Amino acid sequence: MNFDVSVLVRGVEGIADPEGRTIERALGVLGFPGASAVRVGKIINFSLAADDLASARSEVVEMCDRLLANPVIERYDITINTAPAS
Amino acid sequence: MNFDVSVLVRGVEGIADPEGRTIERALGVLGFPGASAVRVGKIINFSLAADDLASARSEVVEMCDRLLANPVIERYDITINTAPAS
Amino acid sequence: MSITDITELISKDARHVPLGLLDKEYGSIIEVLGRVPTDVELAMYSVMWSEHCSYKSSRIHLRRLPTKADHVLVGPGENAGVIDAGDGVAVALRIESHNHPSFIEPYQGAATGVGGILRDIFTMGARPIALMDPLFVGPLEDAQSRYLLDGIVRGVGGYGNSVGVPTVGGQITFDRCYERNPLVNVFCLGVLPIDRLVLGQASGVGNLCVLLGSRTGRDGIGGVSVLASAGFREDEGGAKRPSVQVGDPYEEKRLIEACLELLDAKLVVGIQDLGGAGLACATSETAARGGVGMDVDVLAVPRREPGMSAVEVMTSESQERMLAIITPSSLDQVLEVCRRWEIEATVIATVTGADESGVGHLRILDGPDGPVLADVPARSLADEAPLYDRPMLEPANLDERRDTGPANALVSSDYSEDLKSMLVDPAWIYRQYDHQLFVNTIFGPGDADATLLRLAGPGISHTRKGLAMSSDANAAWCAVDPRRGTRATVAESALNVSATGATPMALVNCLNFGNPEHPQVMWELSETVDGMAEACSALSIPVVGGNVSLYNESAGRDIDPTPTVAVVGLIDSVVRRPPSIGWIARDRIILLGERSANVGGSRWARDVHGVRTGQIDEVDLAKHKVLCEFVAQLVREEAGAEVAPGLVHGIHTVGDGGLGVALAEMSVASGVGCEIDEIVDHRELFSESVSRAVIATGRADELISRARSMGIAAIAVGVAQGDRMRVSQLVDIGLDELSSRFHDRIERALGEIASH
Amino acid sequence: MSVNIAIIRFPGSNCEFDIEEAIGKLGANAHIVWHQEHDLSGFDGVIIPGGFAHGDYLRCGAIARFSPVMDAVTRLARSGGPVLGICNGFQVLTEAGLLPGALMRNAGLRFVCETVEVEVTSNHSPLTSQVALGTRLRLPVNHGEGNFTCDEATLAEIESGGQVVLRYVDNPNGSLNDIAGISNREGNVVGLMPHPERAFDLVVGSDDGVPLLASFVRFVEEHVASHVAVGRA
Ligand SMILES: Nc1ncnc2c1ncn2[C@@H]1O[C@H](COP(=O)(O)OP(=O)(O)O)[C@@H](O)[C@H]1O
Numbered sequence A, B: 001m002n003f004d005v006s007v008l009v010r011g012v013e014g015i016a017d018p019e020g021r022t023i024e025r026a027l028g029v030l031g032f033p034g035a036s037a038v039r040v041g042k043i044i045n046f047s048l049a050a051d052d053l054a055s056a057r058s059e060v061v062e063m064c065d066r067l068l069a070n071p072v073i074e075r076y077d078i079t080i081n082t083a084p085a086s
Numbered sequence C: 001m002s003i004t005d006i007t008e009l010i011s012k013d014a015r016h017v018p019l020g021l022l023d024k025e026y027g028s029i030i031e032v033l034g035r036v037p038t039d040v041e042l043a044m045y046s047v048m049w050s051e052h053c054s055y056k057s058s059r060i061h062l063r064r065l066p067t068k069a070d071h072v073l074v075g076p077g078e079n080a081g082v083i084d085a086g087d088g089v090a091v092a093l094r095i096e097s098h099n100h101p102s103f104i105e106p107y108q109g110a111a112t113g114v115g116g117i118l119r120d121i122f123t124m125g126a127r128p129i130a131l132m133d134p135l136f137v138g139p140l141e142d143a144q145s146r147y148l149l150d151g152i153v154r155g156v157g158g159y160g161n162s163v164g165v166p167t168v169g170g171q172i173t174f175d176r177c178y179e180r181n182p183l184v185n186v187f188c189l190g191v192l193p194i195d196r197l198v199l200g201q202a203s204g205v206g207n208l209c210v211l212l213g214s215r216t217g218r219d220g221i222g223g224v225s226v227l228a229s230a231g232f233r234e235d236e237g238g239a240k241r242p243s244v245q246v247g248d249p250y251e252e253k254r255l256i257e258a259c260l261e262l263l264d265a266k267l268v269v270g271i272q273d274l275g276g277a278g279l280a281c282a283t284s285e286t287a288a289r290g291g292v293g294m295d296v297d298v299l300a301v302p303r304r305e306p307g308m309s310a311v312e313v314m315t316s317e318s319q320e321r322m323l324a325i326i327t328p329s330s331l332d333q334v335l336e337v338c339r340r341w342e343i344e345a346t347v348i349a350t351v352t353g354a355d356e357s358g359v360g361h362l363r364i365l366d367g368p369d370g371p372v373l374a375d376v377p378a379r380s381l382a383d384e385a386p387l388y389d390r391p392m393l394e395p396a397n398l399d400e401r402r403d404t405g406p407a408n409a410l411v412s413s414d415y416s417e418d419l420k421s422m423l424v425d426p427a428w429i430y431r432q433y434d435h436q437l438f439v440n441t442i443f444g445p446g447d448a449d450a451t452l453l454r455l456a457g458p459g460i461s462h463t464r465k466g467l468a469m470s471s472d473a474n475a476a477w478c479a480v481d482p483r484r485g486t487r488a489t490v491a492e493s494a495l496n497v498s499a500t501g502a503t504p505m506a507l508v509n510c511l512n513f514g515n516p517e518h519p520q521v522m523w524e525l526s527e528t529v530d531g532m533a534e535a536c537s538a539l540s541i542p543v544v545g546g547n548v549s550l551y552n553e554s555a556g557r558d559i560d561p562t563p564t565v566a567v568v569g570l571i572d573s574v575v576r577r578p579p580s581i582g583w584i585a586r587d588r589i590i591l592l593g594e595r596s597a598n599v600g601g602s603r604w605a606r607d608v609h610g611v612r613t614g615q616i617d618e619v620d621l622a623k624h625k626v627l628c629e630f631v632a633q634l635v636r637e638e639a640g641a642e643v644a645p646g647l648v649h650g651i652h653t654v655g656d657g658g659l660g661v662a663l664a665e666m667s668v669a670s671g672v673g674c675e676i677d678e679i680v681d682h683r684e685l686f687s688e689s690v691s692r693a694v695i696a697t698g699r700a701d702e703l704i705s706r707a708r709s710m711g712i713a714a715i716a717v718g719v720a721q722g723d724r725m726r727v728s729q730l731v732d733i734g735l736d737e738l739s740s741r742f743h744d745r746i747e748r749a750l751g752e753i754a755s756h
Numbered sequence D: 001m002s003v004n005i006a007i008i009r010f011p012g013s014n015c016e017f018d019i020e021e022a023i024g025k026l027g028a029n030a031h032i033v034w035h036q037e038h039d040l041s042g043f044d045g046v047i048i049p050g051g052f053a054h055g056d057y058l059r060c061g062a063i064a065r066f067s068p069v070m071d072a073v074t075r076l077a078r079s080g081g082p083v084l085g086i087c088n089g090f091q092v093l094t095e096a097g098l099l100p101g102a103l104m105r106n107a108g109l110r111f112v113c114e115t116v117e118v119e120v121t122s123n124h125s126p127l128t129s130q131v132a133l134g135t136r137l138r139l140p141v142n143h144g145e146g147n148f149t150c151d152e153a154t155l156a157e158i159e160s161g162g163q164v165v166l167r168y169v170d171n172p173n174g175s176l177n178d179i180a181g182i183s184n185r186e187g188n189v190v191g192l193m194p195h196p197e198r199a200f201d202l203v204v205g206s207d208d209g210v211p212l213l214a215s216f217v218r219f220v221e222e223h224v225a226s227h228v229a230v231g232r233a
């Protein structure tokens, strides 16, 4: 089966986010002072061939732990959907 | 009112995604050959003070057009939720 | 309070234990204060009296290093050493380690290591113009070591490149002793007009302390006491995560510019960076150095997160912050400069006078008139940590370890293959670093034995002088004999600098060692300091600064003693590019220095045969000094004249990998092979006896007779020619293969090019 | 008469002093201008130097284009004034819409600092107007995001319009059609990833950047002369 996987990787709470801060400052200068608490993350989309949803999920968890996220400073959220048959 | 905004910025179709390609290769090497069509995007979360949903949305569209995405290489998707009253 | 009272207090109260303080240290605190410390006081003592901040295990040894010379303006003890380079220009230099953080999170660990050392330099009033990054990781065959190397290199580049300071050199060592404890040392050098020199001192009762830069978050709390001052046990990486800091090079870039502008405008009385131990360190050190007190309003400190306690604020190691001491009348101008550079600036403290007995107190207040959370003699935090003369023990099996017999009995079936396996081009590393910014780089990484820069930079007067620098370390030599190994390391570094025509002027060192509670490690440290002192005295190179990193151990195994040194030298006039490590077809190849067939302590014995024992040759330091001066003179003649005498075409010192690796690198650099007939013994090819250099020349007789007239041994070993490297019956390798094995080593290991 | 060239300094610029020194050696007056300035009258040409204008976390040059000085740069460019962007300056000019296309992360995802060979492929720019077509130059590159890209229509247009002024001989970053530098259609605005100011003296290894920057200064001088002539007529 084919699955559409989306992994959202974000900094853990309390870790500084220089990119978010810079964007926040720039938005303020551009006339959007209402924006605050800007945080930037990364989203990784891919399709995955796997036997079933459970094995897809466990494979993606392993991918995250080993490659996609750095557990020391990042956390991740996984979304998996069954890909529409094409 | 306060809104939780999430802007997803991705490369437009047809533009190379070197980061996605590299991750795909690395996943293959690590023993996950089932992953394909890897694309990487950026997600920008922030809270926004605005009068109502419509004005929040139009403000975020403007932010995207002016700063958050480069239309030559990127497209964006906006999600806005009402922030839980605290 | 009586001793028994204190003992009783300690036994009831275990607050100090999780902070890494010993019972007797807690007792000393109670004795200093005459009472039980508050939480804020205790937290400040725990970070300031940590190994990392107080050098409590190493201080009594470091005193033996020679630190004086006429040109030394600032020696050890300040944020950086400073030397006079003439013409109103001074040079500030320092080296630091960021070992433990780089193991936990290689990118951010290395990045914040760069950030920290930069602040040590610009806090002296110098503009940072050069970084070097000696790195030590496990073998490339080990997957975790490859991951660490990749992250560390990205981190150094990610920070250095965008902060706008070029990384102009460094070193890379692969050895299994670093497998679970990589070392990231970072050297920085800055230049300044002498009259901008400023010290990290508070003075002037009523003066204000302004905190500049990033907001304070919960990053790196207890980093110095919990992280840098204890080893890693098996699988402990995770538990120490809260100490990870994230660097922001853009904030640092603006901080550099703002601080230099404040100093140029004479708006600052004293300034100090915030590094390990954060505000506790910056406030107590500046007050102690100036013999004054300080009232800190901890509520005034801008925070990144809600709900932070005073303890957290005082000990946070959030990056990119500085503390400036200014007169109240200059506040508006200071704020204006900071506003221009988009730097947050907040008055957080005032300078107070000493008490009737001459002691300046650091007081932490919760709000301008709020309750006093801490009141301690500033000096007791900064200067009065307990000093330990820890037990030392010479290892029992020294004779066996130093026996050169086993190494010298080794033979291989294919010396060509041995040599190829020993070649590593660090270009994969330095290609990821901006190494040309400021257009000063005459010899960048990979070009010569040392980096050579124009002595120039924004804001200082232009000269024709050159500034040479080399960072060196060889733990394998030191593991067998730390004293002799360190002498050889200093000698090698001085010769590298001399090979670009410069005279060595100053040295900084980073002593990376294992657990100081192991008596053998303390013996190694002590021997190393003695070796460094002997070499620096004999070669007239003052030690102007250093850093000690202890507890480099993993799962109970200490790393090999790794003293890193960086020598900086000056050359009066560079009007042409001096000769580098290439040669020209038909050059004669001359070896300067004594021949040796001892492969004890060599990389060949260690990496090819797994034999880690055997002494290296002793360096005759008096003779070595003559060699350094001779080599520098030869190169200066080529660099300083509009028309070069053309005696020296190429030069390369012999070090790690011996003559074989030196000749291979010269062949690859020039694209011309060589025919070496004088070397017939494989041991001579791989011996790492220092105090030797290879010179390529078209006028061999002249060169040899000049050398011999100085009492320096010199022989012709072969000629540069053809497209193969040939050494008697030992080695025969085509240049193409030699080049690809050299250039591709790291990429291949990382899978960035397919392996054969 | 020596011309006045503004070198724009953002808080994160870092090559401004290097280009100032190079332009000074060519006999023009180089002035460093803070990004908060609104007015560039009195300047005959503009250079945006390398660096990391505003930290460049979001996209290189994305925030820089909103600095007040960029309105003045845009006015000068639209009125035919010579504008040069080097490295980060090139990124700023594409973000500001003064040059077509965009610069993405290098194909290898690694920062590259090395000396590469480029070939002059068009004279239709201030940087190359005085340099023979086909000239090969050795110039340092130093960037993490130098991978030029654009859509097919734009590519066809810049190729046919002679707007590709420099091409890599051996592509270090994956850029489309080996593009190292481009000009606008009018030929007065030019951007390139390599650093000509870093190749300005044989002591540091190469002086191949001299003809390019000398060409730029000459172009500025001619632009001034033609305006003076127009003004008189
Ligand atoms: N980590 C590094 N960062 C930057 N440059 C490096 C690094 N490692 C090595 N280099 C550079 O590569 C060149 C060769 O290094 P090395 O093999 O240690 O030289 P040598 O053995 O001749 O002293 C030197 O110019 C050095 O500065």
Ligand SMILES: [Mg+2]
Pocket (backbone or CB within 6 Å): C171, C471, C472, C473, C655, C656
């Ligand atoms: Mg070396």
